[in-house]
Amino acid sequence: MNALVSMSGIEKSFAGVPALSQASLEIAPGEVHALIGQNGAGKSTMIKVLTGVYRRDSGSVVIGRGESEISSPREAQEAGIATIYQELNLVPLRSVTENIIMGYEPKRLGLFVDWREGNKRAREVLARFGIDIDVTEPLGNFSTAIQQLVAIARAVSLEAKLVIMDEPTSSLDASEVEVLFGVVRELKNQGVSVLYVSHFLDELFQICDRVTTMRDGRTVSTRIVSETKKLEMIADMLGRNTDEIAAEGMTDFAGAKAKRGSILLRSENVCSGPRLTHFDLTLHRGEIVGLGGLLGSGRTEAARALFGVDALEDGVIELDGHTGQPSGPDEAISKRIGFLTEDRKAEGIIPDMSVRENMTLALLPKLAKRGQIDFERERAIVDGFISDLGIKAAHMDQPIRELSGGNQQKVLLARWLATEPDILILDEPTRGVDVGAKREIQSFIRSYVDKGFGVVLISSEFEELVEGADRIVVMHEGRSVTELANPGITGNILVGALAHHDAGADTWNAQ
Amino acid sequence: MERTMKLPKRVASMPLRFHGGIVALAALLVFNSLFTPNFLQLQTLFVNISQVATIAIVAMGMTLVIATGGIDLSVGAVMALAGALAPLIFLSDLGAANPALGVALAIMLPLLVAGLCGVFNGVMVAVLNVQPIIATLILFISGRGIAQVLTNGNLQTFSNPSFSYLGTGKILGLPFQGWLALVIACVLFWVITRATWGRYLLAIGGNERAAFLSGGPVRRVKIGAYVICAVLSGFAGLIVVAINSASDAARNGNLMELDAIAAAVVGGALLQGGRAPIFGAILGAVIIQLVKYTLLANGVEDEVALIAKAAIIILAVWMQQFRRT
Amino acid sequence: MLDEMAFDLRKYLRRNSASVTVWVALLALILFGLMRYDNFGSAYNFSSFLNYNAMFIAIALGMCFVIMTGGIDLSVGSVAAFTSVVAAYLSPYGIQVALPGAVLAGIGFGAINAFCIIVLRIPPFIATLATMLAAKGGALVISGAQTISVDWGSNFTKLGMGQALGLFPWAIVIVAGLTLVLGLMLEKTTIGRTVLAIGGSEDASNLMGLKVNRAKAFVYLLSGGCAGLAGLFLASGFGAGQPLEGIGWELSAIASVVVGGTLLTGGMGSIPATVAGALLLGLVFNVLNFENGQGTISFSAYWQMVIRGGFLFAVILLQSRVIAKQQKVIGS
DSSP states (O other), X not given: OOOSEEEEEEEEEETTEEEEEEEEEEEOTTOEEEEEOOTTSSHHHHXXXXXXXXXXXXXXXXXXTXXXXXXXXXXXXXXXXXXXXXXXXXXXXXXXXXXXXXXXXXXXXXXXXXXXXXXXXXXXXXXXXXXXXXXXXXXXXXOHHHHHXXXXXXXXXXXXXEEEEESTTTTOOHHHHHHHHHHHHHHHHTTOEEEEEOSOHHHHHHHOSEEEEXXXXXXXXXXXXXXXXXXXXXXXXXXXXXXXXXXXXXXXXXXXXXXXXXXXEEEEEEXXXXXXXXXXXXXXXXXXXXXXXXXXXXXXXXXXXXXXXXXXXXXXXXXXXXXXXXXXXXHHHHXXXXXXXXXXXXXXXXXXXXXXXXXXXXXXXXXXXXXXXXXXXXXXXXXXXXXXXXXXXXXXTSBGGGSOHHHHHHHHHHHHHHTOXXXXXXXXXXXXXXXXXXXXXXXXXXXXXXTTOEEEEEOXXXXXXXXXXXXXXXXXXXXXXXXXXXXXXXXXXXXXXXXXXXXXXXXXXXX | OOOOOOOOOOOOHHHHHHHHHHHHHHHHHHHHXXXXXXXXXXXXXXXXXXXXXXXXXXXXXXXXXXXXXOOOTTHHHHHHHHHHHHHHHHXXXXXXXXXXXXXXXXXXXXXXXXHHHHHHHHHXXXXXXXXXXXXXXXXXXXXXXXXXXXXXTOOEEOOOHHHHHHHHOEETTEEHHHHHHHHHHHHHHHHHHHXXXXXXXXXXXXXXXXXXXXXXXXHHHHHHHHHHHHHHHHHHHHHHXXXXXXXXXXXXXXXXXXXXXXXXXXXXXXXXXXXXXXXXXHHHXXXXXXXXXXXXXXXXXXXXXXXXXXXHHHHHHHHHHHXXX | OHHHHSOOHHHHHHHTHHHHHHHHHHHHHHHHHHHHOSSTTSHHHHHHHHHHHHHHHHHHHHHHHHHHTTOOOTTHHHHHHHHHHHHHHHGGGOHHHHHHHHHHHHHHHHHHHHIIIIISOOOHHHHHHHHHHHHHHHHHHHHTTXXXXXXXXXXXXXXXXXXXXXXXXXXXXXXXXXXXXXXXXHHHSHHHHHHHHHHHOHHHHHHTTOOHHHHHHHHHHHHHHXXXXXXXXXXXXXXXXXXXXXXXXXXXXXHHHHHXXXXXXXXXXXXXXXXXXXXHHHHHHHHHHHHHHHTSOOOOTTHHHHHHHHHHHHHHHHHHHHHXXXXXXXXX
């Protein structure tokens, strides 16, 4: 097989810390190649080396026949490599057409952009994927899925030989994922290679030909997908033995379920805008209630409404028997609610502050005596959580940005546990966290609930919900539609509950 | 589960950061003691302290605003406004009839007005979400305009020893405003390092959304930073008027925003926010003042000094980038 | 296909609400002036109004491009003061030398800005604030802190005082030409679209392989050049190079740009609406002058700065609402 791209012996380090060592990757023409690994395994760095964002320290990159000299994203584009990043590399304020043709505009007289021709081209390339939209409309007016497809359309219109997709489905719902898969298959039919980076292993079986697994900056294996089991991939990613994993189960939630206590929180008919129109929930002491649903079903919006971030337009929230929505996060915290947000970087950590300062941020009002921080108590509390949660940090004054994703997440979890909330809302608590830390976080949550507190758990991973939640409130298009109770929930039942309200969802296979 | 978190060796960044400024200061001192006539005299020290105090006071306020990720271009205009108000008050009939009350009001009222300017800036930034540069640009221009309208553009001269104490008084032989700057610095340092308000200030500068979602009073703290900055500017405006025994709305605090930003940045404030080195701001102010003095004392024209200052600002901000990893 | 040919008025209005508003406001104010004051519509008022505002429009045009990239240029006022002195010195050689000389001097400062912002990666407002200082110092140094009288013998003053067709001052003719070129450039050329893309998202523009640095350098050079032109108009129209002028001009320019519906955060903007914004701002002062003349109000020159600030304040209040609304639409 004559490879389209062949990377071997790649070394790359940042400020002396190796990110890649002896990494390799080979992509055949017209194949869909998956690249998987835990966070920090080196996938992104590998892609950035390939696309010229980073310069490799050593090793060789061969594209087609020759050694690659790519040193900028533009050169990568010209060499036929198009990348669709996790954070979309498009300009929402500008029109769809501009986003597709930008940098390669059709010209009249060699100078003036020919908009009619440009619009036509944009429409044509979108039509190949069965999309018909007003291409003169600003891109930002369309859904994330459309934006993603526009990014792919741009790649295709540049006649790319290789399209790199970094976590393309992480913000798509099931029917949109199907459209994307259709596009990927279409690309493959046209002889375009796709490098597909994803955390969702199930997806790989649907569209990928081969899979390369990375761990700690090294390439561990390259397998043919149809001859590989999911467990083997996980074993490669973790560097563990398949039998071990099979015996222990996928998550660490499973355990004795505590008894339900009194009602902590009730929401009835809550509406905070078009994205959350009708939300009912009852949370008791000592239970985990999961919010199930696809992306955009209103899960995060429900959490934000409970925490007082988005004001209610209608409905009632009752906390501990008293009616009334918290006026904002500060009041929510004083009413003993905690909210671990989904986006750790944008809404969680304060990167330049220390582990200690990050951990006590929500606790600050309680730590103060007449406006002055009680440092002794602060240190004692932080020390306690560092050892309880097993946070790996050099010391408590280390800036949090220097910690790994899993440890950062533990610090943020501690930030909320420290406020001793009755109600803890966890939005994707284990997203982007490596498997080891994930299990630890899950078991903390369980032990916390066992002490008699209530948890609202939002997760895209069905396994986490099915194994972790005592009950699951199923959400669909801004409404809570059904409730399932454990024991007895399986992935298929959950999918069934979702599918009942969304025909596209039955193709979504949760193992 | 192995965990290969390789921590970059914790560079002692704090002392290093300070060293750049201290090296510059040392170089300036050495240069001056060698080449500037009469540099090593007590008189020179007094002159420089009384000059540097105003820059330092404003720079500390600016440091707080910059720590939130903002900027305040209106400090000079607020100085002019406060400075124009004071003589108007103690020269008024009421002030002439009750000298003590007149002077007290001539200090309190301008500071109150300055505080209101700060509220205006803070509300624009924190509530209406206008970019700080634009929000404070409004008072940058019209604040001085208001001062000139109030005084009809006239120079107001006066002789009022008790008010002039602000700019000419001495405690233990050193200028009053130098002590004032030091006291303000100590108070602010305490607030930044030990008070919840200070912790929130840095958190907001570091990641505003995260601070908000953790219950931080974002609006209150941001408005507070602009108010403190404006009140300190008002103080500086009063001191300048007291030094000169005259108030000139066109010149009081002119280009002070640049001096203050430069001093804050030289002192280690990050324009992105999240860091508030109060004593750094004083160090920065001293360096700016010494550069000014050095050029002046060695016969360089005032206009050329402007260009030199521009170069210092660019250099200081440029150097900042190497500090970030 | 046919739908696209058909002009959709509603869609046009929805997408251009800000620029439509500024044109309507401009027309309304003109009508108000025509009805209230006798000489408002006179040829003299018309041409002197345009002549005086030519320099502000020039600066606003440059500023518009800078703001569309998400940057800002605070140095324009001082740079114009500097180039007015340069133009005054070059005036004996005639307009053919003074014009390129002044514009090149402006571009020189633009180059300093571009260098600091692109190469040294200094935030635009700091870099241009420093340049503002340097240009101010420079203007005072080369002029010896004096106004420099121009040479009345050469053709230099024709530019600022003469008129084409007896009605249109030359300065405004030049500015009109500039408006046309820049408008075309924004709508129809790669660099114009790149400018907008950078303002929309600089990271995305880089990843798309656009020539981001080139476009950024271009806008600061352009802004410097426009300020240079404004300095030329200043010297030629008032007969002297004025090193102390230009205070608050950046504010007028920013106000004009913002009034014209350009987003302060970049990514969206319009050249014609910027001109309309500059005209509107100028007209406010014109109307106030007439009121002053009629004796209904009296305000000193010091009020100008206050009014400018107030005007910007009003516009920002309006825009912050519009932006909030737009972001809601776009964010969802």
